Every structure is written in C-alpha cells, then in structure tokens.
Amino acid sequence: MKLPRHIAMISIGLLSGIGMDASAGDSHDFATEIHAFRQISEGRQTFRYATFGDEEFWGDVLGLHLAIAGAANGGVGPGVSPRTALAVGLKVDSEALPKRVQRALRAGALNLDDPAVTLDLLRLNAVVGVTGFFDDANRLRSVGIQCALCHSVVDDSFAPGIGQRRDGWANRDLNVGAIIGLAPRLEPVAQLLGVDVATVRAVLASWGPGKFDAELFLDGKAFRPDGRSAATLIPPAFGLAGVNLHTWTGWGSVTHWNAFVANLEMHGKGTFYDPRLDDATKFPIAAREGFGHITATEDQITPALGALHLYQLALAAPRPPRGSYNANAAARGKTLFNGKAECSTCHVPPIFTEPGYNMHTPEEIGIDSFQADRAPDGRYRTAPLKGLWTHTRGGFYHDGRFATLGDVIAHYDGTFGLGLSAGEKRDLAEYLKSL
Ligand code: HEC
Numbered sequence: 001m002k003l004p005r006h007i008a009m010i011s012i013g014l015l016s017g018i019g020m021d022a023s024a025g026d027s028h029d030f031a032t033e034i035h036a037f038r039q040i041s042e043g044r045q046t047f048r049y050a051t052f053g054d055e056e057f058w059g060d061v062l063g064l065h066l067a068i069a070g071a072a073n074g075g076v077g078p079g080v081s082p083r084t085a086l087a088v089g090l091k092v093d094s095e096a097l098p099k100r101v102q103r104a105l106r107a108g109a110l111n112l113d114d115p116a117v118t119l120d121l122l123r124l125n126a127v128v129g130v131t132g133f134f135d136d137a138n139r140l141r142s143v144g145i146q147c148a149l150c151h152s153v154v155d156d157s158f159a160p161g162i163g164q165r166r167d168g169w170a171n172r173d174l175n176v177g178a179i180i181g182l183a184p185r186l187e188p189v190a191q192l193l194g195v196d197v198a199t200v201r202a203v204l205a206s207w208g209p210g211k212f213d214a215e216l217f218l219d220g221k222a223f224r225p226d227g228r229s230a231a232t233l234i235p236p237a238f239g240l241a242g243v244n245l246h247t248w249t250g251w252g253s254v255t256h257w258n259a260f261v262a263n264l265e266m267h268g269k270g271t272f273y274d275p276r277l278d279d280a281t282k283f284p285i286a287a288r289e290g291f292g293h294i295t296a297t298e299d300q301i302t303p304a305l306g307a308l309h310l311y312q313l314a315l316a317a318p319r320p321p322r323g324s325y326n327a328n329a330a331a332r333g334k335t336l337f338n339g340k341a342e343c344s345t346c347h348v349p350p351i352f353t354e355p356g357y358n359m360h361t362p363e364e365i366g367i368d369s370f371q372a373d374r375a376p377d378g379r380y381r382t383a384p385l386k387g388l389w390t391h392t393r394g395g396f397y398h399d400g401r402f403a404t405l406g407d408v409i410a411h412y413d414g415t416f417g418l419g420l421s422a423g424e425k426r427d428l429a430e431y432l433k434s435l
Pocket residue numbers: 145146147148149150151176211212213214215232233234235236237240245246247248249254257258261262266308312
C-alpha cells in the first residue's frame with residue numbers, strides 16, 4: 001500500500017514535533033518506526049540536495065559556474081540556457097517552481113534561450129542534482145552536484161524534462177561528459193590523468209548520454225582496447241534492498257559505494273578507506289594519489305551515510321505501466337526464465353540477483369574482461385532486473401553493448417546453447433519488460 005505523501009509527511013512532522021526521542025520511546029517497535037521514517041526523510045534530503053562541499057571542486061577549481069552563467073552574467077562564454085540544460089539531460093523539478101513561474105512557463109513567457117533564466121532556476125533550487133551558490137550581489141559564485149544529478153529524473157508531467165522528481169531512476173538522457181566539458185579550467189583533471197586538456201575534452205566528449213566513467217580517476221583508462229569509450233551506463237539506484245554487492249563490477253555494498261562516490265567522484269569533503277586502491281598495477285592513479293586513504297578536517301560525508309543508505313534501500317523499483325507488455329507472453333516468458341532459459345540460476349527472483357556472492361567471471365557470462373579488470377574482484381555483478389523498463393535508453397549490460405532485450409537474450413541463447421525458438425525469445429523479452 002502506498003501511503004499518500006502528505007499523510008506520511010504529516011506523521012513525520014507530528015512525531016518529530018512532539019520531540020519523541022527514539023531511544024527513549026516507551027515502545028521499542030514504535031521507536032524503530034519513527035527512527036526509520038526520520039532517516040528516510042533525512043536520506044532523501046541528502047540524496048537530492050547535499051553537495052558534501054563538492055562546490056569547492058566543480059565551482060572553485062573547475063569554474064563550471066562561470067560557464068553556466070555566461071559572460072553576460074559575470075561568467076565566461078555564451079552561458080547555459082534552460083534549453084541547452086534540458087538538451088544535455090538536466091531535469092527541472094516543477095514542485096520547486098512558484099506558481100508565477102509555472103504560469104509563465106506554461107504561457108511560453110519564460111525565455112528558455114536566456115542563461116539568466118537558468119540562474120533563476122538555480123536560485124529556486126529547481127535544477128535536479130545541481131546547486132548554485134550565490135554571492136551577496138546575487139551572482140553565481142559556485143556550483144555543486146548531488147546524487148540526484150545522475151540517479152533521478154522527473155515524470156515530465158509539466159513538459160519534457162520538467163516535472164516531479166523520480167528519485168532512483170537512472171538519468172539516461174544526462175550527458176555528464178558534455179556538462180563537465182563546459183568547465184573553463186580542466187587543467188587539474190588533466191594533471192591528475194597525466195594528459196593535456198585537449199585529451200580530457202576528447203575523453204569527456206566520448207562518453208555520450210547516460211554514461212559516466214567512475215574508474216577513470218583510478219586507472220586513467222579512457223578507452224577500451226577496441227577504441228570505444230570505457231564509460232559505463234548510469235544504473236538505477238532503486239530496487240537494491242536485499243542485493244549484496246553493487247555497481248556493475250561489485251565494488252561493495254551500497255554504503256561502500258556511496259562513500260566512494262561522494263569522496264572520489266563528486267569530490268565532496270569526507271573520509272574514505274579502501275586499501276584495495278593501493279594496487280598500483282590496477283589503479284595507478286588512485287595508488288599514487290592515496291585515494292584509498294582520504295581524510296577531511298571537516299567530514300561532511302560520513303555523518304550522512306546511514307540515512308542515505310536507508311533511503312536508497314527504501315526506493316522500490318517502479319512497476320511497468322499497464323499495457324506496456326503482453327501479459328500472456330510475459331507469463332510464458334516467466335516459465336522460461338525459471339526453467340529452460342536458466343536465467344533464474346543467477347537472477348534469483350524476487351531480487352533477481354544471487355542471494356549471497358552475486359559475482360561472475362567474464363567467461364561465465366560470455367563477454368570480455370575489460371571492465372571487470374578495472375575493479376578489485378575482476379568480475380561482473382549479476383544485475384538486479386526489476387524496473388528494467390525505466391532504463392532501456394542506452395542499451396543493456398554495463399556498457400550498453402546490447403541495444404535491446406532481444407539482443408541480450410540472443411547473447412545468452414548463443415553463449416549457453418539454450419536452443420530458444422524465436423517465439424520463446426519474444427516471450428522472455430515480454431517477461432523482462434514486466435519486471
Ligand atoms: C556523475 C554521475 C553520478 C553521480 C553524481 C552519482 N552516481 Fe551513482 N553511479 C553512477 C554510475 C556511472 C554508476 C556505475 C558505476 C560502476 O559500476 O562502475 C553508479 C552506481 C551507483 C550505485 C550502484 C547501483 C547498483 O546497481 O548496484 C549506487 C547505489 C549509486 N550509484 C548511488 C549513488 C549515490 C548515493 C550518489 C551520491 C552520493 C551517487 N550515486 C552519485 C553515476 C553517478
């Protein structure tokens with residue numbers, strides 16, 4: 001049952017308002033529920049709005065805010081108009097827009113080609129996953145990013161790219177490389193990677209929509225042996241409860257990865273410990289820079305990890321819309337999935353990954369080892385399949401090598417010699433669309 005949002009919010013408000021202390025509650029069970037409620041709402045705040053101090057990197061060091069503002073607003077270059085922002089996949093939270101802005105938007109009275117309007121949206125905290133910091137003269141002085149940048153979309157209820165937030169959905173429209181590539185000062189990144197700025201720009205341009213390379217700053221590998229980009233698809237951050245290891249290559253638990261990302265990718269201020277990064281053969285850059293041993297004087301990340309973890313585990317995979325798959329075919333596909341096609345030997349329902357150690361060698365799934373070799377275990381993690389329908393853009397498997405579900409099934413059919421008929425493959429695809 002879905003608890004209407006306002007009722008949930010009122011409950012949290014009332015319960016927090018009367019100052020009930022979870023540890024001193026007269027009912028242990030009740031106290032646990034209040035604690036969970038509060039943690040989830042705190043985790044949501046973090047997921048959506050916490051920059052962990054990363055504006056020091058994206059703004060102060062790289063100067064991304066200058067490119068967003070544009071020369072006309074105290075920055076550099078043409079600036080980023082709302083139209084450009086939407087075109088690179090950034091999303092606008094319609095609930096953050098006051099009625100007057102909503103009216104102007106509907107009436108076509110907002111100039112979507114004016115970067116000053118983007119600044120207004122940032123002042124309203126309406127750009128999903130991006131926070132603008134303004135000085136006393138109301139000029140953009142820095143910019144920071146959040147988890148929601150890559151792991152939230154909106155429902156497009158207002159207009160394409162504008163609507164209510166859907167936390168946990170992978171933003172496969174987002175061109176992270178194009179956005180970072182706007183930054184006027186990429187020298188620090190070039191220095192870290194030991195290349196020139198032109199190379200950094202070429203690498204960022206090679207990613208394309210829906211992709212990011214979380215291992216680039218560890219090993220400096222920007223391209224695969226076949227010359228294609230080494231970036232991986234942004235996965236969803238929902239449906240993860242019960243799943244042991246996370247990321248495409250199973251780096252660790254949700255909270256391991258949260259600490260990893262907040263420190264090493266977002267460049268927030270915190271503490272991170274992972275001595276596996278001292279392996280100078282596998283991770284030459286990380287080992288040299290001591291990325292497995294990060295400390296901050298003012299740790300803004302560690303105190304947020306608990307609630308952030310619980311929030312992600314609370315994000316259920318959304319159900320597919322009615323009519324988006326053929327129910328009869330899906331029912332036949334389910335029987336195949338759990339039988340002849342052997343899918344459930346790894347994708348164990350209802351979590352659709354192995355309870356326990358959910359990792360496989362590249363040979364076991366019949367693909368190359370490039371990406372697996374960029375992670376500590378040299379393996380791929382069995383991807384949990386719920387909500388697949390939300391991230392069909394960009395393809396399937398870590399690098400999107402299979403454009404359609406049909407292609408994925410054909411791969412397994414060949415690799416495992418399943419002998420599936422054309423009709424059986426179609427039924428299996430309908431089942432995957434129903435998850
Ligand atoms: C710039 C885009 C970006 C940002 C910002 C980002 N992530 Fe991710 N996230 C990714 C990518 C790409 C992966 C896959 C990494 C891999 O497998 O190497 C990923 C993986 C994950 C996973 C693993 C999902 C699974 O299927 O196991 C979780 C959980 C996650 N991110 C949560 C977060 C949280 C929480 C934050 C904020 C602290 C965050 N991410 C910030 C891009 C991003």
